[in-house]
Amino acid sequence: MATLPVPLHAWSEHQVALGLPPPPGTRTPLPVANSTKAFWFTDPNAYPAPDEGSEGPLTSDADICIIGSGVTGVSAAYHLAHAFSQDENLVAELKRPVKAIILEARDFCSGATGRNGGHLTPDKWSDFVRLENERGLDEALRTLAIERHTADELIRIMGQSGKADYVDLTHGGRLILLFSDEELAKVKANYEASKAAGTNMTGVSWLSKDDVWKQYGAPYPAVFIPGNNLWPLKAVGVLYQLAASASSNFFVDLHTHTAVTAITPISLSNASSHGPFPRRHNLTTPRGQIGCSYVLHATNAYVSHLLPHLTGPSGVVPTRGQVMAVRAGVPADELSAAGGIGNEGLEYWFPRPVKNPAEDAPLVIVGGGREVTQPGFEFYETDDSVVNPAVGKALRAFLPAAFPEKYEEDRAPELEWTGVMGYTRTGDPFVGRVVDSSRGDTAELDGQYLSVGYNGHGMPRAFACAEVVAGMIVSDIRKQKWEPPNWFPKSYLTDSPKPVS
Numbered sequence: 001m002a003t004l005p006v007p008l009h010a011w012s013e014h015q016v017a018l019g020l021p022p023p024p025g026t027r028t029p030l031p032v033a034n035s036t037k038a039f040w041f042t043d044p045n046a047y048p049a050p051d052e053g054s055e056g057p058l059t060s061d062a063d064i065c066i067i068g069s070g071v072t073g074v075s076a077a078y079h080l081a082h083a084f085s086q087d088e089n090l091v092a093e094l095k096r097p098v099k100a101i102i103l104e105a106r107d108f109c110s111g112a113t114g115r116n117g118g119h120l121t122p123d124k125w126s127d128f129v130r131l132e133n134e135r136g137l138d139e140a141l142r143t144l145a146i147e148r149h150t151a152d153e154l155i156r157i158m159g160q161s162g163k164a165d166y167v168d169l170t171h172g173g174r175l176i177l178l179f180s181d182e183e184l185a186k187v188k189a190n191y192e193a194s195k196a197a198g199t200n201m202t203g204v205s206w207l208s209k210d211d212v213w214k215q216y217g218a219p220y221p222a223v224f225i226p227g228n229n230l231w232p233l234k235a236v237g238v239l240y241q242l243a244a245s246a247s248s249n250f251f252v253d254l255h256t257h258t259a260v261t262a263i264t265p266i267s268l269s270n271a272s273s274h275g276p277f278p279r280r281h282n283l284t285t286p287r288g289q290i291g292c293s294y295v296l297h298a299t300n301a302y303v304s305h306l307l308p309h310l311t312g313p314s315g316v317v318p319t320r321g322q323v324m325a326v327r328a329g330v331p332a333d334e335l336s337a338a339g340g341i342g343n344e345g346l347e348y349w350f351p352r353p354v355k356n357p358a359e360d361a362p363l364v365i366v367g368g369g370r371e372v373t374q375p376g377f378e379f380y381e382t383d384d385s386v387v388n389p390a391v392g393k394a395l396r397a398f399l400p401a402a403f404p405e406k407y408e409e410d411r412a413p414e415l416e417w418t419g420v421m422g423y424t425r426t427g428d429p430f431v432g433r434v435v436d437s438s439r440g441d442t443a444e445l446d447g448q449y450l451s452v453g454y455n456g457h458g459m460p461r462a463f464a465c466a467e468v469v470a471g472m473i474v475s476d477i478r479k480q481k482w483e484p485p486n487w488f489p490k491s492y493l494t495d496s497p498k499p500v501s
């Protein structure tokens with residue numbers, strides 16, 4: 001058995017390092033220019049154009065400003081569009097559609113969403129025992145329910161809009177390779193607890209080392225779970241198109257290459273009235289100012305640039321991840337269509353569907369390797385214009401070591417890139433009103449919301465978190481009480497108790 005090029009059992013050290021204070025003077029910067037090119041940006045026909053709305057006049061007034069054009073920001077626009085499509089009363093009062101703007105510092109969807117591993121896999125049980133012990137059964141079940149809801153919804157939307165093929169949606173499942181007896185026991189315990197709690201385990205199968213070797217070519221036991229992959233940038237483009245065309249009651253504009261550098265309050269005495277809600281925030285961008293009533297921070301890893309109280313381990317820790325696209329060493333019919341996860345989720349991979357007959361072998365997207373940078377784990381690294389050579393070396397060696405007969409050791413990747421994730425100490429995203437308990441006067445935070453910090457696992461959560469935060473904004477506009485959906489974990493809410501640092 002080849003030696004794996006990554007240290008095993010690194011997760012506990014990862015969590016210790018995540019809890020350490022940031023290096024002195026750390027302030028999360030804006031996203032850097034000249035980011036590395038992710039595979040997802042290689043199709044020139046993807047829409048909208050990467051630099052949509054980067055030139056010409058800036059929309060200077062909106063009801064709702066969404067900062068960030070990743071899956072969170074664009075999903076929020078999608079949910080707002082659907083909520084307002086039926087709202088004839090509000091539109092009659094405004095005498096115009098509800099107006100939203102998405103503001104993006106770089107190209108459309110060029111943050112984590114446009115640079116990720118392409119997995120859309122709801123987690124069934126990987127942390128179930130801890131969640132049940134710490135938060136109780138109902139909350140543990142909701143952490144599974146939100147992921148199922150997200151994946152089901154994204155699959156439904158891509159299917160109903162006829163875009164499943166455009167976004168390369170696949171359902172090949174996920175092989176969780178278990179590299180040690182310790183990892184096998186832990187995954188099994190979580191599986192048993194989750195199953196006992198009534199989780200639907202359809203499609204889950206446990207495989208011995210011999211089974212895995214015969215079927216997949218890796219000499220380790222594993223558990224197979226259902227799972228999906230897609231082209232994340234294109235899926236977000238579809239959501240944007242659907243939001244923009246949902247109804248004449250809602251108008252969404254997109255300005256890329258328009259970073260928000262500051263948010264300042266507009267005093268209510270100066271605020272111009274816009275029907276039922278006054279403008280209360282001024283957003284500064286290099287292209288001019290924008291007045292708005294509501295702000296949604298959908299900036300994930302970068303959230304503390306505009307909200308500095310979220311700097312450090314009790315906030316959102318920016319964390320650089322690395323991915324590469326490399327050809328398998330065998331043709332598609334000799335490689336399983338399943339994606340995979342290994343080493344406590346730190347490595348992940350999946351073979352892209354082969355669409356071009358000229359391709360002799362599938363292109364495999366493989367990411368991870370941060371644990372070779374211990375004790376740093378790439379925390380507080382925000383420069384995605386470079387790759388880390390040590391991580392790259394581990395990633396190049398990982399698949400040939402795990403699947404010795406399926407990958408070639410000396411095969412160079414066709415592309416290699418980085419992106420910045422947002423980690424939180426609880427593992428939960430922060431969703432809801434912006435809350436800064438250190439500030440006495442929070443009036444200037446009124447109307448500001450966020451949904452950030454998905455811990456490298458945003459594809460099966462962000463769409464639903466955006467649904468929640470959009471629902472809060474809609475309820476506030478309608479002066480209705482907001483009620484959480486039954487699939488939403490309450491521990492994600494910004495005003496739920498968090499551990500103190």
Ligand SMILES: Cc1cc2nc3c(=O)[nH]c(=O)nc-3n(C[C@H](O)[C@H](O)[C@H](O)COP(=O)(O)OP(=O)(O)OC[C@H]3O[C@@H](n4cnc5c(N)ncnc54)[C@H](O)[C@@H]3O)c2cc1C
Nearest residue numbers: 068070071072105111112113116117119260321419458459
């Ligand atoms: C390398 C890597 C691999 C990953 N693999 C997976 C995976 O396989 N499966 C999975 O589920 N998750 C994965 N993730 C995590 C997942 O991609 C994220 O959780 C998710 O995309 C977060 O979406 P978002 O919209 O919240 O953030 P982002 O996609 O990061 O979007 C935030 C946007 O805000 C913009 N922005 C920031 N600050 C400002 C500002 N001041 N003004 C204007 N714009 C601003 C950024 O440029 C960015 O485009 C991975 C992430 C990375 C980096």
